Amino acid sequence: xxxxxxSIGNQLRRIRLEQQLTQKEVCQNICSQAELSKIEQGKVSxxxxxxxxIANRLNVSMLQLFEEDTQAISFQKYDHEWxxxxxxxKFDAVIDSVKxxxxxxxxxxxxxxxxxxxxxxxxxxxxxxxxxxxxxxxFLADQEEVWYExxxxxxxxxxxxxxxxxxxxQFVHSRKIYEAILAMDYNTxxxxxxxxxxxxxxxxxxxxxxxxxxxxxxTELGIxxxxxxxxxxxxxxxxxxxxxxxxxxxxxxxxxxDDYSMSYTLFTAFNLDRYVEIVEKGRNDYxxxxxx
Numbered sequence: 384x385x386x387x388x389x390s391i392g393n394q395l396r397r398i399r400l401e402q403q404l405t406q407k408e409v410c411q412n413i414c415s416q417a418e419l420s421k422i423e424q425g426k427v428s429x430x431x432x433x434x435x436x437i438a439n440r441l442n443v444s445m446l447q448l449f450e451e452d453t454q455a456i457s458f459q460k461y462d463h464e465w466x467x468x469x470x471x472x473k474f475d476a477v478i479d480s481v482k483x484x485x486x487x488x489x490x491x492x493x494x495x496x497x498x499x500x501x502x503x504x505x506x507x508x509x510x511x512x513x514x515x516x517x518x519x520x521x522f523l524a525d526q527e528e529v530w531y532e533x534x535x536x537x538x539x540x541x542x543x544x545x546x547x548x549x550x551x552x553q554f555v556h557s558r559k560i561y562e563a564i565l566a567m568d569y570n571t572x573x574x575x576x577x578x579x580x581x582x583x584x585x586x587x588x589x590x591x592x593x594x595x596x597x598x599x600x601x602t603e604l605g606i607x608x609x610x611x612x613x614x615x616x617x618x619x620x621x622x623x624x625x626x627x628x629x630x631x632x633x634x635x636x637x638x639x640x641d642d643y644s645m646s647y648t649l650f651t652a653f654n655l656d657r658y659v660e661i662v663e664k665g666r667n668d669y670x671x672x673x674x675x
Contacts, residue, residue, distance in 0.1 A: 389425035389572060390455045391434065393534075396423040398441050401531055409440055425572055458492050465500040469507065477504040491528070495536040498523055503543060513547050520544050535573060538564055542581055549588040558592065561585040576616075579609055583617045586624045598628040619649030619658065626669070643669040 399409055410419040413436045414429075421427040422437075429437075431445075438445050461484070468477045481501045484493065502519050505511035511519075523529070524540040541564050548557035561581065569578045582605040589598040602625035609618045626642035643666045650658040651674050662670070 391429075392423045392425040395434075395437060395441070397531055397534075398443055399423075402441065404441075409437060413437060413440070458496060461493060461496060465496075469500065469504060472507065474504040474508040477501070492533040492536055495523065495529065495533050495540070499536065499540055499543065506547075513551055517544050517547050520547075535577070538567070538574070538577060538581075542577075542584065545588070546584060549584075549591060552591070554588060554592040557588050558585075561588060575608075575612060576614055579605060579612065579614055579617055582608065583620055583624070586621070586628075590624065590627060595628045595631045599625060599632070602628060615649070615653060619646045619653065619655065622646035622649065623658075623662065626666070630669075640669045640671055644671040647674075 399406070406416045406419050406423075410416050413419075414422075414433055418427065418429075419437070422429045422433075435445055465477050465480065468474075468480070477500050481497045481504075484497045489497070499520070502511065502516050502523075506513055506516040520540050520543055524537055524544070529540075530537045541560055545557045545560035545564070548554070548560065561584065565578065565581055565585065569575045582601055586598050586601045586605065589595070589601060602621045605617060605621040606625070609615065609621060622642045623646035626639050626646065629639045629642060643662060647659065647662045647666075647670055649655075650662060663673070667673075
């Protein structure tokens with residue numbers, strides 16, 4: 384579905400929850416509850432007439448719903464810009480760019496995104512230690528309105544906290560957060576794709592923690608959901624992770640080789656050269672074949 388369908392659906396759901404209305408109350412004499420559920424999840428593109436009727440019942444304007452899509456485009460623009468700067472370790476550039484955003488009126492999602500990048504950039508340049516960064520991120524996420532106004536940012540902030548914990552070997556804390564956010568209701572396309580990334584990070588944490596049995600389960604879930612969603616972002620990584628876990632658990636050698644070879648094939652197919660090199664150098668003896 385289009386990003387517009389997702390945006391309108393998310394906005395309708397947020398407003399409905401804020402007003403403490405059930406789907407049944409909102410959809411009465413407009414559409415079926417099943418259809419409203421699909422609209423909120425971005426699975427169907429509702430007609431303008433249906434959206435107008437729902438908006439009237441929620442006492443909001445159509446313009447408010449479509450303005451949200453413009454804000455979503457701005458959010459994506461800033462997210463891409465700051466992500467690229469952060470990956471290239473241009474932390475000062477991230478901080479300077481964020482300060483410019485704070486000087487103008489912005490919506491909640493963009494504000495949260497800006498604060499998120501400001502904090503992780505400060506930690507990246509070591510102007511903020513990881514414990515203080517976790518504390519600041521926790522304060523940001525735990526404000527009551529955050530979950531309702533920007534559930535996606537709420538999950539991203541929680542994911543960052545979990546990552547800081549596991550990178551600093553605080554495995555018990557990181558595991559609790561991963562398990563909590565994975566237990567949430569992922570009812571939009573964007574959320575379901577984010578869930579795949581969370582599964583990947585959780586598997587990483589389980590490997591460092593040494594819980595290989597649970598790691599196999601998480602990677603198998605990641606493979607299954609990636610295939611179901613036709614999302615290849617982490618599919619090769621999941622096969623590589625599962626091979627790691629199976630190797631540690633002394634699984635049958637053939638199944639270990641199958642997984643390493645599958646990860647190698649996927650990394651090659653998607654031109655992930657760095658990961659191809661990692662497999663060829665680190666697990667060459669486990670490969671069933673090599674690409675020329």
